[in-house]
Amino acid sequence: MTVYSELMAFQRQTEALAQIMGRMGWDARTVMPRGANAQRSEEMAALEEVLHARRTDPRIGEWLEAAEASDDVAAANLRELRRDYMRNTRVPARLASELARLAPLSQTAWEEARLAGDVAAFLPWLKQMIALRREEGQAIADGGDPYDALMADYEPETDSETVAATFARMRPRLVALREAVLGAEAPAALTGHFPQEGQLRVSRRLAEHFGYDFTRGRIDLAVHPFSSGSGTDVRITTRVNVEEPFNCFYSTIHEVGHAAYEQGVAADHLLTPIGRGVSMGVHESQSRIYENQLGRSRAFTRWLFEAMVQEFGALSVKDAEAFYAAVNRVNRGYIRTEADEVQYNLHIMLRFDLERALMRGQLEAEDLEEAWNTRFEQDFGYPVDQPAHGVLQDVHWSVGLFGYFPTYALGNIYAGCLQKSLRADLPDLDAQLAEGDTSAATSWLNEKLQRFGAMRAPRATIAAACGFEPDELPLIEYLEAKFSELYRL
């Protein structure tokens, strides 16, 4: 047995236990009886302790020092393991356990503060969380940038300077596009009552049409849609609002995109470090291209229009073209998770700048609300009306997720690049999508990207799939073209 295979055997068990942890999270959010909450927390804490001990086991350090990569796969596995091991061993156990203890309490405080619209009540928790994550960022960075160190948990090998420069180029064009769109005449929204059972039938058809493999997954209901698991057990959830069926349908397509990446990794990599999506940004590129560039395209909405008429009878919009406009309607709004393709990235940029300043000590918790409100009005053109629509809207910071937000926008940027290349390779795409047939597009994505899992670093994954170095231009050009046409700008 080589050192490498000894390391991989140990790691394989860790990956298996991590899958169980994910399944427990799925269970808690879908099928768990509500009275089991406290017991479940204790169960998951026990498993987390086992995982933490394995991930910081000193033998990993010795194995990593001695292991040699005999091929590309081994090199990629060692790369992933080295980064994780270094990260995990740099964080003092005391700090890791303080963070684990603080997160659920802080999240509860945030939930209450958001309901009450009381930023001050949340401030003490936020300050503690900022202090601990700053300390963690510094520990991992080891002299480097603490925010970059935290971001690397979600988007490795990407520095925030580059991200900031990209966002700075995008921002004025997106602000201008948003202004133009909101100044133009809005198309009619879809109205009506869409019963849950009908929505779930259409949702299931959508999943099938986007290639979701039900023999290795399932769809359930949850408050917040998510995808969970790797390999042969990748489950998704959706939700239903009987007044607003697009919420259900596009949540489903989005999560099918995430699941396609996990289901699509080559079986050889099952339960190995590279046997999963390489980063949150690349993951989001899959969910976004499924949801937006494919799912919200004029061609595909033509099929969805027919599917909805079949399920629900005549709709409030008269034809497929009006339906396409309704799907892509841009609304004045405050909430990131409800934002359209135009405004979504502006939400992210705002959060990115603020959280980066927080982690670098250039902004303090006390000044966060004002900074948020000022920036929001600059970029969106109207003021925040209440904290629940502003600084208190997202769960992320309450549980310490600093460095996560930019991956949403990186996903959009990557999706823009992938669509450019995909459309060049598939000239008949729109004809296929209009028939509800996504197979050429999803096969292209699997062949070019999904099957490799974490073989390559995030940017390299996108570059290899697209055939060019990713930047923001394909996304911006796609958005400008799509919405200029839709809104006759």
Add this chain to the structure above:
Amino acid sequence: MTVYSELMAFQRQTEALAQIMGRMGWDARTVMPRGANAQRSEEMAALEEVLHARRTDPRIGEWLEAAEASDDVAAANLRELRRDYMRNTRVPARLASELARLAPLSQTAWEEARLAGDVAAFLPWLKQMIALRREEGQAIADGGDPYDALMADYEPETDSETVAATFARMRPRLVALREAVLGAEAPAALTGHFPQEGQLRVSRRLAEHFGYDFTRGRIDLAVHPFSSGSGTDVRITTRVNVEEPFNCFYSTIHEVGHAAYEQGVAADHLLTPIGRGVSMGVHESQSRIYENQLGRSRAFTRWLFEAMVQEFGALSVKDAEAFYAAVNRVNRGYIRTEADEVQYNLHIMLRFDLERALMRGQLEAEDLEEAWNTRFEQDFGYPVDQPAHGVLQDVHWSVGLFGYFPTYALGNIYAGCLQKSLRADLPDLDAQLAEGDTSAATSWLNEKLQRFGAMRAPRATIAAACGFEPDELPLIEYLEAKFSELYRL
């Protein structure tokens, strides 16, 4: 921190991980996508290895040596831990891992052999399993009886000599009762078509009427009904045969009985060694008294008759009395899991004698089928017609469960004792049951037995609840009275 509290803190995490293991088993048998099978085996094997390492951790031995019990609860926890630790450390790691590896392969071989009716094909697997479990029994027994040592995994502090003597007293009376019943005129069976949704509605009402707490549990469908989990997350499953609704209804009541024991243990004992049912026999006493002495009573079937008429319309049996007879109809049959109250224990005694002889080296795998068939004809009065109806019918031996079978009959015996005492304390029971109200009976069981979990050893648990030392007479007298009256003997 005392040695005892240190030990209990360690153990609490082990219990929490064991709960996760149970939940993964539930998941695999209810909601898991079928393509996830191989991955799930690997995940569960990884968790099993973690659990095994914790259960044989040498620190437990040191703690147990130094720990002192300050009260009854501590004494009971230490008693449970000492027995488990001694058992686990006496089994060589090599043997434990050989058994773990053999079980799924042997089970698959059994499934195939059963379908093909080919005993010879299963023999090599059975021989290996017998050899390994004999070795394990000897290792645990440390000079004592290997079968008793194995039985103690399911029914601690009970010796097989006593069980054998009890069964020997029961057997002639049960054989005589079976002969008399099958010689008498049989009542009409219930016939008809009972759609799944209706059965599940009645099943849910039954669970509610027997006090199942849905805030700490849920009901799903599975091929074989089971109950799983402890404390605040105790889930049950049932199954539906549209021609035979009693299968669904009495499976549900049976599993609710198991679940009531786990849900009913005092909350103080959550995730401690005594925070669960003390043995399989005592567990079965709860499921059986719910299912049979309460659920199949004339009084309760009166309520069920009305509930079924309400759900399904007029039935093939004309009134509540004919319905009661149909529920308790005794059929000629071969299969333990389909057996009625009269014949069930005869199935168990047959298996007990054979497996005890196998483990003691008094019977070999090659002679098992003939021994089975001879004994079956003696006790049931007709020959086995095919191996799937005989020696190949149960999964137990294929996965090494020698010593488990007697707990089913012990459960029946204990249920008989409990019902005697319960009826003495609750003179109005039948009037309540006829209204579908089991609360006095289930509260009695909780108060007298369930809430104590594993505080007392199995027989002591029953004796304390009943107020007398348990023996087989209450069960035999109950069966003779019930079926003599039903069959006008």
